[in-house]
Amino acid sequence: MSKVVLRESQNETATSGVQRDQAGDRPTADVEMARVLGTVPFRMALDSSGAGIAHWKHEPLHDVVAPMSHHVIMAYNGVVQRMERRSGQSVAIGTFRPGVVNIIPEGSSSRWDIPKAVDVVQLYLPQTTLKRVADEAEAGAPSELLERTAHPDPVTSRLLLSAADVLDGNEPLDTLFRQQLMDLLATRLLAAHTGSPSTIAPARGGLAPKTLLRAIERLRSDSDADVSLAALAAEAGLSRFHFCRAFKDSTGLSPHAWLRQHRLEQAMNMLRDTDASVVSIAVTLGYSSQTAFAAAFRKLTGESPSDWRRRAR
Template identity: 35%
Template sequence: MAQAGAYGQRLGQFLRLRDTPPALITRTLRSAELAVTETRDDNPVPGLSGSLTAEDAFLVSLKLHDYPDCELWEGGKCLMKRDIPAGATYLYDLKRDPRYVIDKPFHSLFFYLPRSALTDFAEQTGSPRIGELACEIGTGHDDGVIRHVGALLREGLHRPDETNQLFIDHMMLALTAHVTRTYDGIQHPTGPTRGGLAAWQINRACEKLESDLSGKISLKQIAAELDPSVGHFSRAFRISTGLPPHQWLLQQRLKVAKQLMAARDLSLSEIAISAGFANQSHFTRVFSAVVGVSPAAWRREMYRPARSES
């Protein structure tokens, strides 16, 4: 089945990249796709970018490299030239055929947000229907939230084997919420924050999470069993446990790993896989960052033989 949205391979073709750029994808309860793609070309072939199929969707772009004197096109016409600074966020409406002249090295993150996904998000959270996003051509935004989310997702793009679906779901949900509340032209009233999950829901959710420590299960799959929307489930789970689902799962991984390290016949590589990590290197990096020492050092300290008294 051909890819439908402006991400991954299709976005790479639009930017005339030689290779398919890396992308992370998540889906709403109604299976609308949201995605983030990292695009980079240090030696582009000069020329006008391709043209994306017109669709009711938006691209939110975080620029990671300065792009001076950028020639911006829309609707088949060159409208302006503008310096594009690193760290700025730009929004594009794909109904307007946004394009630009590629004649310098570029490096950007693109978040693909179809209107169907934004509508789904609004319905799940009880918000009013999404209006038009602020997609003024050439207008950049100093958006610290998108820079932060982008930095975290770039880690996932660079280490796909170590990135679980729960993390991708959570970060894209957070970005969608931020974009709709920050760049929607309609002022939405802020409703009351709903409470946490019922005890049976928490127990069931935790059972589902613990059944797959690798994190391949998605928020959509868990929420579908418990009836609340993905957005409601993620917020309510955090209210009930103090942690978002992907961080709660990480704590369970570390707990299991510590229990397994008591078994002296198990190697750290075996423990890493059993506790849901991609490999020993992934396990060592995460354990060291959270606990403060490497798994080997922690194991030696916790289970070293007691000294015999003289």
């Protein structure tokens, strides 16, 4: 698989320079991780603030991670191995394996000693997102995020590890997925990884029929309509947190899953009913390349677009 780096900001800061937070004293997580790990991500999708998802495959690590402007949540996907983390006078020794998570709270620093190569998926989460989700979920003011080292949490681990495979090279889809994942994981962190675990308010039912129709019309639009989670929620007059819950309650699918299914149906119709090339279909549907489109199509159908076309005709 080729390395893929996606950004939604048109005013991104080049990673050749150190991108800083507004206070100017901490690098963003993607920049600090690139420095420490000494490589480029296998796959990464970030927004203009540096928040997002990154999949890294790196060599053994023996270095200090400097304070960053994001919370960093990591899930491990590789050989089982022991590791050591030092924060001041505190030493944590843990075992990296699937099903555990590591959390580096915003602004904290520690030395990591990892003896073997690592395959890890990381989430870069701003404190503003954690606070917004806490407000929207009526969970109260969030307490400090706890530092975790190889901490058992299969739910968070599974969500993060699956995230890297869901990035499709399609900006609207990837943006929507990333926003949903960040809100979902923020909810999980509030409930399981703060000094005072939060209680999340229950769901409030589905969307009103007219509101649901407007949301679906926006998702189905072939124009350059904004299909970000923020735009969908604003049009519905709801917070992002409650919009996602209500949309899934109404349709059985998250907004991202609904749009992904819609894109697949569009692709199938074009492959079956037109003579458009696979390249032109990829461009029409917003994929970054024919390769990205073919990979996304195969992931959902088990076939390449060309093989599916031959069978469908």
